[in-house]
Amino acid sequence: MSTHTNPSTPRERLVVVGNGMAGIRTLEELLAKAPDRYDITVFGVEPHPNYNRIMLSPVLAGEKTFEQIVLNGRDWYETNGINLLTGDRVEVIDRANRTVTAMSGLTVPYDKLLIATGSTPFIIPVPGSTLPGVVGFRDLADVDTMLEAAARGGRAVVIGGGLLGLEAANGLKVKGMDVTVLHLMDTLMERQLDRSAGALLRHELERRGIAVLTGADTAEIVGNEKVSAVRLKNGQELPADLVVMAVGIRPNTALGKAAGLACGRGIQVDDTMTTSDPAILSVGECVEHRGQTYGLVAPLFEMAKVAAAQLAGGTEAAYTGSVTSTKLKVTGVDVFSAGDFTGGKDCEDIVFRDAARGVYKRVVVKENRILGAVLYGDTKDGGWYFQMLKDGTEVAPVRDTLIFGQSFGGEGAANPKAAVAALPDSAEICGCNGVCKGTIVTAITEKGLSNLDEVRAHTKASASCGSCTGQVEQLLALTLGDGYAGEAKAKPMCKCTDRTHDEVRRAITALDLKSIPDVMQRLEWRTPDGCHHCRPALNYYLLCEWPGEYKDDSRSRYINERVHANIQKDGTYSVVPRMWGGLTSAKELRAIADVVDKFAIPTVKVTGGQRIDLFGVKKEDLPAVWADLNAAGMVSGHAYAKGLRTVKTCVGSEWCRFGTQDSTGLGVKLERMTWGTWTPHKVKLAVSGCPRNCAEATIKDLGVVCVDSGYELHVGGNGGMHVRACDLLVKVETEAEVLEYTGAYMQLYREEARYLERTAPWLERVGLDHIKRRLVDDAEGRAALNARFLFSQSFSQDDPWAERASGSVDRHEFAPLAQVG
Amino acid sequence: MDQSISWITVGSVEDIPRQGSRVVRTDFGDIALFRTVADEVYALEDRCPHAGGPLSQGIVHGARVTCPLHSWVIDLASGEAVGPDEGCAGHCPVRVVDGAVQLGLAAFRPGRGGCGHG
Numbered sequence: 001m002s003t004h005t006n007p008s009t010p011r012e013r014l015v016v017v018g019n020g021m022a023g024i025r026t027l028e029e030l031l032a033k034a035p036d037r038y039d040i041t042v043f044g045v046e047p048h049p050n051y052n053r054i055m056l057s058p059v060l061a062g063e064k065t066f067e068q069i070v071l072n073g074r075d076w077y078e079t080n081g082i083n084l085l086t087g088d089r090v091e092v093i094d095r096a097n098r099t100v101t102a103m104s105g106l107t108v109p110y111d112k113l114l115i116a117t118g119s120t121p122f123i124i125p126v127p128g129s130t131l132p133g134v135v136g137f138r139d140l141a142d143v144d145t146m147l148e149a150a151a152r153g154g155r156a157v158v159i160g161g162g163l164l165g166l167e168a169a170n171g172l173k174v175k176g177m178d179v180t181v182l183h184l185m186d187t188l189m190e191r192q193l194d195r196s197a198g199a200l201l202r203h204e205l206e207r208r209g210i211a212v213l214t215g216a217d218t219a220e221i222v223g224n225e226k227v228s229a230v231r232l233k234n235g236q237e238l239p240a241d242l243v244v245m246a247v248g249i250r251p252n253t254a255l256g257k258a259a260g261l262a263c264g265r266g267i268q269v270d271d272t273m274t275t276s277d278p279a280i281l282s283v284g285e286c287v288e289h290r291g292q293t294y295g296l297v298a299p300l301f302e303m304a305k306v307a308a309a310q311l312a313g314g315t316e317a318a319y320t321g322s323v324t325s326t327k328l329k330v331t332g333v334d335v336f337s338a339g340d341f342t343g344g345k346d347c348e349d350i351v352f353r354d355a356a357r358g359v360y361k362r363v364v365v366k367e368n369r370i371l372g373a374v375l376y377g378d379t380k381d382g383g384w385y386f387q388m389l390k391d392g393t394e395v396a397p398v399r400d401t402l403i404f405g406q407s408f409g410g411e412g413a414a415n416p417k418a419a420v421a422a423l424p425d426s427a428e429i430c431g432c433n434g435v436c437k438g439t440i441v442t443a444i445t446e447k448g449l450s451n452l453d454e455v456r457a458h459t460k461a462s463a464s465c466g467s468c469t470g471q472v473e474q475l476l477a478l479t480l481g482d483g484y485a486g487e488a489k490a491k492p493m494c495k496c497t498d499r500t501h502d503e504v505r506r507a508i509t510a511l512d513l514k515s516i517p518d519v520m521q522r523l524e525w526r527t528p529d530g531c532h533h534c535r536p537a538l539n540y541y542l543l544c545e546w547p548g549e550y551k552d553d554s555r556s557r558y559i560n561e562r563v564h565a566n567i568q569k570d571g572t573y574s575v576v577p578r579m580w581g582g583l584t585s586a587k588e589l590r591a592i593a594d595v596v597d598k599f600a601i602p603t604v605k606v607t608g609g610q611r612i613d614l615f616g617v618k619k620e621d622l623p624a625v626w627a628d629l630n631a632a633g634m635v636s637g638h639a640y641a642k643g644l645r646t647v648k649t650c651v652g653s654e655w656c657r658f659g660t661q662d663s664t665g666l667g668v669k670l671e672r673m674t675w676g677t678w679t680p681h682k683v684k685l686a687v688s689g690c691p692r693n694c695a696e697a698t699i700k701d702l703g704v705v706c707v708d709s710g711y712e713l714h715v716g717g718n719g720g721m722h723v724r725a726c727d728l729l730v731k732v733e734t735e736a737e738v739l740e741y742t743g744a745y746m747q748l749y750r751e752e753a754r755y756l757e758r759t760a761p762w763l764e765r766v767g768l769d770h771i772k773r774r775l776v777d778d779a780e781g782r783a784a785l786n787a788r789f790l791f792s793q794s795f796s797q798d799d800p801w802a803e804r805a806s807g808s809v810d811r812h813e814f815a816p817l818a819q820v821g
Numbered sequence: 822m823d824q825s826i827s828w829i830t831v832g833s834v835e836d837i838p839r840q841g842s843r844v845v846r847t848d849f850g851d852i853a854l855f856r857t858v859a860d861e862v863y864a865l866e867d868r869c870p871h872a873g874g875p876l877s878q879g880i881v882h883g884a885r886v887t888c889p890l891h892s893w894v895i896d897l898a899s900g901e902a903v904g905p906d907e908g909c910a911g912h913c914p915v916r917v918v919d920g921a922v923q924l925g926l927a928a929f930r931p932g933r934g935g936c937g938h939g
């Protein structure tokens with residue numbers, strides 16, 4: 001069988017367990033150094049010669065054939081005199097006698113043994129995980145199973161949104177299956193990507209028709225003879241003909257462990273890749289080195305080099321661990337990440353976003369050296385960053401332009417004005433409205449335009465998402481020279497952006513932006529995740545724009561709105577149950593009294609909003625307090641919310657000798673209609689039964705004053721440091737009209753006011769005439785606004801206390817994590 | 822340096838909401854554990870250097886938290902207030918090992934009215 005054996009000089013025997021990438025790379029390195037030193041035997045479970053496991057993804061997607069990914073054909077083993085035993089598994093290592101015994105019964109002696117058994121997919125131990133139709137993604141057999149399933153069409157569920165899972169999902173989608181990816185975390189590939197890049201990736205996959213469910217925890221795989229569905233812990237069930245488990249890998253240590261080698265998560269090796277037995281070396285994913293295991297090929301190849309040197313008799317080579325970088329192999333999606341990009345102490349984040357090209361780059365620098373990088377959409381500089389990262393290159397000299405990449409530096413690019421000047425007239429400046437440079441320059445000269453707003457009005461350039469604002473300003477400067485005075489800058493939202501509240505809101509609508517990371521990406525935020533000024537504002541704008549669709553981001557809410565109670569100066573909370581229109585009953589009062597006793601609540605006070613406030617409630621008691629109040633039929637008063645607070649009423653015609661209408665009843669109706677809404681700032685309503693105005697309705701955001709012939713609606717008032725009395729908006733005749741006007745007014749305020757702008761300053765900014773035009777003169781518009789308000793209300797009138805008391809929402813807000821010491 | 826600290830496991834990273842915080846009760850007061858958007862974990866005394874506000878209840882952004890009471894911004898790594906405000910919430914050594922969050926409480930000396938760092 002072999003041409004190499006020379007019986008006169010008996011050679012040492014090397015046995016390799018594992019015919020995979022790390023084992024065979026070690027042999028290649030060894031043969032280059034010491035071609036004749038060993039008699040080599042290789043065992044491999046798979047019935048194939050060594051192939052490029054990485055390329056299984058393109059094989060699945062049909063971009064490559066198996067033949068194209070074979071690394072070492074059988075002829076290679078033959079030429080090098082290696083005895084290859086495929087389809088046979090090594091079962092036992094006998095260290096005392098230095099032999100291995102395989103499944104087939106074959107026993108082979110060794111002088112040196114190399115364990116390169118790789119790893120196996122981790123299968124989550126849920127019921128049904130062993131059903132036919134559930135596969136991992138590790139070897140060619142798995143790919144064949146997937147391709148067979150794909151040939152029948154149907155649905156695939158991929159569990160795990162990491163590198164492997166997404167490559168599997170993409171391949172199955174390309175092959176025509178309906179694919180859903182389930183991911184436990186809220187960011188895809190969270191170990192490689194930060195939230196922004198993860199969000200971009202998710203969009204791209206969704207655009208390709210792959211459904212992505214995050215926060216999805218698998219409870220069970222359902223099926224009789226074969227898999228039929230996946231059930232999540234929240235009860236949701238997803239039909240499935242194929243389930244791919246890609247939630248992680250486990251190093252194959254069983255063989256080493258059984259032989260008594262030191263093992264942790266992997267088979268433990270020292271810097272020479274030697275295990276606790278000096279005759280046994282180990283490389284690849286099965287290895288644990290300095291507490292670290294690896295799942296990518298670059299480190300394995302470095303290990304292979306060291307192991308080969310060791311086997312060749314050298315002593316100098318040492319493996320000291322690896323820094324890794326990752327690229328996702330989904331055609332047309334460019335994702336790169338390397339090193340540690342979590343940021344932190346003394347780290348500086350350099351963020352670059354180019355919304356038009358869908359590019360996001362983040363480089364983390366510490367003490368003038370690159371610590372990590374995440375690139376999305378444009379990964380051509382990944383290698384450059386990675387090299388500097390590994391080399392520990394000082395980046396100070398290129399610090400200012402680092403984020404633009406290696407090729408940056410030409411004069412034209414460094415100077416944005418010169419860059420715009422160099423553009424041809426046909427170059428498109430405003431992508432949203434398709435306006436090119438020539439059109440803008442002509443408009444400036446011919447129409448005598450002198451500022452941004454005029455350019456917007458005449459050409460629409462930069463009137464939608466505003467991302468070309470800078471370029472339009474350059475064009476104004478270029479065309480007018482000294483004649484351009486620059487822009488009187490409206491105040492930007494916060495330090496994270498140059499855009500104003502109004503610009504951001506326009507862009508949310510124009511660009512269909514549906515999440516906070518989306519907005520930050522498209523509008524080129526300068527910080528990774530905003531600040532306490534912009535996050536709550538964005539959360540509100542998105543909630544207002546996409547009712548029912550946008551999922552509230554509790555992390556972007558001020559604490560009071562997150563825990564649905566008011567924080568007090570000592571860190572305790574106050575709790576205010578709703579009392580509709582200021583009405584209460586013996587039952588409610590009794591329940592309140594019981595709660596006060598039970599939880600030893602120190603202060604009970606009647607508020608200025610006609611209800612009762614319980615002060616000094618401990619945070620961890622909140623859910624129980626709510627549960628008790630809920631049980632008596634009371635709900636949250638939203639005394640903490642940028643939303644509807646109270647509807648204050650007087651007793652009106654039911655009891656008062658002056659009363660002209662049922663002001664209490666109308667107040668209750670208004671409160672029932674408007675409670676639960678989110679608004680730019682707090683909103684208070686009131687209804688007085690006659691012009692004596694006992695409910696102080698004319699210093700409310702909206703106040704109704706009843707008169708004999710109907711109802712006067714007053715708007716835009718508030719108390720506070722700058723008291724403002726309302727303006728009269730209109731007089732109407734029926735309660736139905738009051739309700740419609742109220743809904744329309746609330747919605748107009750919700751859609752037009754800036755976050756944290758109350759109705760009074762809003763009214764003064766836009767003018768009473770504007771509001772009258774929209775609400776009084778335009779009956780159709782009023783009806784439409786009211787309809788939008790009611791639609792949005794259909795999603796917001798869930799009692800937040802009931803949700804939290806039941807433990808279904810944000811339970812962790814209330815309990816300490818641990819008690820120590 | 823690590824040898825002199827005894828580390829106490831108080832939970833896992835997943836127990837802390839991203840961009841959020843959880844509290845650990847200790848004999849010398851509450852410690853607030855923060856998890857940033859980038860999954861970094863920090864630990865500070867849960868007392869704002871301004872007027873004692875519970876920092877754990879603030880909005881977490883980048884590696885900073887905004888106090889819920891009067892909106893001071895505190896750097897999570899150092900515990901120091903971000904200018905122009907001045908003051909420092911003591912910070913406690915914290916590390917993450919295989920997803921487990923561990924506090925080095927012995928090295929944490931609160932109540933000195935000063936910084937835990939430097």
Ligand SMILES: Cc1cc2nc3c(=O)[nH]c(=O)nc-3n(C[C@H](O)[C@H](O)[C@H](O)COP(=O)(O)OP(=O)(O)OC[C@H]3O[C@@H](n4cnc5c(N)ncnc54)[C@H](O)[C@@H]3O)c2cc1C
Pocket residue numbers: 017018019020021022023043044045046053054055056057088089090091116117118119137138139164167252255283284285286294295296297298300327329
């Ligand atoms: C679909 C896919 C895509 C990937 N993409 C990338 C990528 O883009 N970039 C990257 O760097 N890495 C990627 N990887 C990871 C990379 O393929 C692995 O890190 C690498 O193959 C590990 O090499 P290894 O030799 O340790 O293990 P393997 O290549 O798995 O080799 C181990 C071999 O040992 C055999 N074996 C196990 N036990 C025994 C036994 N007792 N007796 C005999 N034989 C045994 C196994 O059957 C297997 O053939 C990807 C992996 C997969 C599955």
Ligand code: HEM
Pocket residue numbers: 566576605606607608609610611613637638639645646718719720721
């Ligand atoms: C930033 C400024 C403000 C803060 C910090 C603040 C704080 C509070 C607090 C702690 C309460 C509960 C106390 C109680 O009800 O006795 C409260 C309630 C109330 N405040 Fe203010 N307030 C502010 C501005 C205003 C303004 C400008 C007005 C007047 C228009 C106002 C009117 C009221 C009323 C009527 C209540 C009772 C509300 C209810 O029953 O829900 N507050 N406010």
Ligand code: SF4
Pocket residue numbers: 650651652653656657658659660663688689690691692693694695
């Ligand atoms: S506002 Fe008029 S109706 Fe209402 S309580 Fe006062 S006097 Fe009576």
Ligand code: SF4
Pocket residue numbers: none
């Ligand atoms: S008036 Fe001042 S002290 Fe009184 S509740 Fe309002 S903010 Fe607090």
Ligand code: FES
Pocket residue numbers: 869870871872873874888889890891892893
């Ligand atoms: S107590 Fe923190 S800002 Fe005042």
